[in-house]
Amino acid sequence: MELNDEQIHRYSRHIILPEVGGKGQKKLLSARVILVGAGGLGCPVGYYLAAAGVGTIGIIDNDTIELSNLQRQIAHNTERVGMHKTDSAKKTFEALNPDVNVIAIKERITKDNILDFIKDYDIVVDGSDNFPTRYLVNDACVLSGKPLVSGAILRFEGQVTTILPKEGHCYRCLFEEPPPPGLVPSCQEAGVLGALPGVIGGLQAMEVLKLILGKGEPLKNRLLIYDALKTSFRKVKIPKNPACPVCGENPTITELHDYEAEYCQMRL
Amino acid sequence: MEEIKPDKTINIKGLVCPYTFVKSKLAIEDMEVGEVLEIILDYPEASRSIPKSMEDHGHKVLKVEKINDTDWVIVIRKERE
Numbered sequence: 577m578e579l580n581d582e583q584i585h586r587y588s589r590h591i592i593l594p595e596v597g598g599k600g601q602k603k604l605l606s607a608r609v610i611l612v613g614a615g616g617l618g619c620p621v622g623y624y625l626a627a628a629g630v631g632t633i634g635i636i637d638n639d640t641i642e643l644s645n646l647q648r649q650i651a652h653n654t655e656r657v658g659m660h661k662t663d664s665a666k667k668t669f670e671a672l673n674p675d676v677n678v679i680a681i682k683e684r685i686t687k688d689n690i691l692d693f694i695k696d697y698d699i700v701v702d703g704s705d706n707f708p709t710r711y712l713v714n715d716a717c718v719l720s721g722k723p724l725v726s727g728a729i730l731r732f733e734g735q736v737t738t739i740l741p742k743e744g745h746c747y748r749c750l751f752e753e754p755p756p757p758g759l760v761p762s763c764q765e766a767g768v769l770g771a772l773p774g775v776i777g778g779l780q781a782m783e784v785l786k787l788i789l790g791k792g793e794p795l796k797n798r799l800l801i802y803d804a805l806k807t808s809f810r811k812v813k814i815p816k817n818p819a820c821p822v823c824g825e826n827p828t829i830t831e832l833h834d835y836e837a838e839y840c841q842m843r844l
Numbered sequence: 845m846e847e848i849k850p851d852k853t854i855n856i857k858g859l860v861c862p863y864t865f866v867k868s869k870l871a872i873e874d875m876e877v878g879e880v881l882e883i884i885l886d887y888p889e890a891s892r893s894i895p896k897s898m899e900d901h902g903h904k905v906l907k908v909e910k911i912n913d914t915d916w917v918i919v920i921r922k923e924r925e
Contacts, residue, residue, distance in 0.1 A: 579870070588866045594901050598870045 577602050583675065587629055595791045601629060605675060607788045610634035610697040612685065612713050614661035616768065617703025617727045619651035620777030621784070626669035626676045628785055633669060634697055636681040637661045648770040685709060687832035690716045699784055702726040703777065707754035708835035714739065714747035715832055718823045723787055727780045729768055730761065732804040734776035737795050737814065738783050741823060744796035749817035749824075754835055772804055848906055848919055850882035851875060857886040857915065864890035865897050868920075872903065875922050880906065883918045891916040 579587070579598055583605075590596040590604075607630050611618045614637035625633055639661050641652045651668040652661065662680035669678045681693060690712060694700050700722050702713045710726070717724040717739060724739040726747060739746050779800065786792045801810045822829040854871045856864050864887055872881050883894065895905040898920050907919035 584866060584870065585863070588862055591866050591869060592862055592897075598873050 577605065583629075586673070586675075590628070596789060600789045600791075603788055603790075604629045604785070605631040607699070608632040608634070608697045609699045609701060609784055609788075610636065610694055611701045611703060612636050612709065613703035613705065614649075614651070614665045615639070615645065615703060615705060616648045616729060616773030617777045617780065618661075618701075619649045619665065620774050621701050621703060621727075621781045622665055622669050622678075623651055623672065624778065624781035625784060626673045626678070628781075629673060629675050630784070630788070631675065632677050632679065632697075634679040634681060634693070635662050635665050636683060636685055636693060637665075638682050638684045648768060648773050650774070685712065687712060687834045690832065691720055694720060694722055697722070699787055700724045701780055701784060703773075703780070707760065710747065711754050711835060712832060715822050715829060717741060718746050718748075719830075719832070725780045725783045725787070727776045729772050729776050731767055732769055732772065734772055734802045734804070735799055736776055736779045736783065736802075737799045738787070740794065740796050745814040745816045746820060746823040748822050748829075749820045750799065750814050752821055769804060772802075775802060775804070848880055850919060851879040853882040853884065855884045856890075857884060859885070859890075860887050861889055861893060865894055868894055868898070868918075869901070872898075872920065872922050877922050877924060879922050881920045881922065883920070884911075885916055885918070886914045888916075891918065894918055895920075 587601045590601050591598055609625055609630050611622055614635050622633055622635060641657050641659050641661055641664055643657055646652060652664045656664045660682050662682050666678040666680045669676055694716060700717050702710060702724060704710055718741045721741045726737050728735045783794055787794060797814055799812045799814050818825050821827060852875060856867050864885055868883050875881060895908050895918060898905055902924045904921040904923050906921055909917050911917050
């Protein structure tokens with residue numbers, strides 16, 4: 577693949593970086609990344625990956641845009657209320673960068689379809705808004721050996737971690753099981769200040785670009801916690817747990833299953 | 845002094861920064877370590893910035909010379925991938 581003149585201009589600020597260059601840009605253009613969720617996190621992650629020239633971006637979400645999403649979900653807009661989020665994200669990202677092919681998948685992920693969705697991609701990004709999906713994505717990535725960049729937000733706090741199956745920790749090394757529904761914040765408690773997903777999504781996008789380029793240190797065996805009110809970042813060590821039920825030495829989870837618990841839909 | 849024979853020559857007259865360096869860098873990326881790139885340019889600032897950036901990237905600047913009223917020639921040897 578050779579970069580054309582327009583691409584040389586578009587990506588010039590990448591090319592002049594010693595860590596990227598034309599070779600790194602070609603890696604980005606041939607990379608395939610799939611986003612779980614086209615909401616608060618999926619919007620900024622996809623936006624920056626598209627701008628950076630990540631060639632193929634899959635995006636899974638079965639929701640339509642509501643007015644209450646627009647305070648933070650920056651790939652959508654007022655005219656598109658009612659439209660599928662994945663269609664809106666595709667329009668926005670491809671308008672920003674026609675080099676990018678966005679594959680919109682209007683489905684709810686389940687244990688039966690997730691492995692099929694992620695199998696053709698190099699990296700998975702979790703920007704989902706609920707625990708059942710978060711655990712399902714983790715288990716699917718561990719079982720299929722896919723790198724996973726996971727992000728989560730609530731109110732004024734966000735978290736990011738990068739899961740490299742076999743090499744490092746997974747989500748269940750940290751929290752073996754999803755919390756019981758009673759401990760999950762109710763809808764009334766689950767606000768989020770609009771720029772928070774921008775911070776966390778920006779960090780996730782950066783982790784993805786580093787993985788594609790093979791540069792720097794990913795957040796492996798680490799959980800980064802951002803406290804927006806204090807403007808503080810903390811990096812917590814998460815050792816790989818040898819007794820982890822999915823990535824440990826004697827795993828008890830060897831196939832996927834859906835959590836059917838009655839969680840309030842927070843729609844973050 | 846022995847004349848250095850370039851393995852590749854690019855003419856980037858008419859380009860301004862940072863595209864002067866972008867084009868030079870893309871050219872040198874496609875070459876082998878030890879090969880020599882000759883760059884002909886007419887943007888005065890780039891006659892200073894390209895040699896500096898090439899050194900920062902670990903390459904060897906063999907020559908920077910003004911060859912007429914408007915043009916420079918810069919010769920770089922690729923030292924690393």
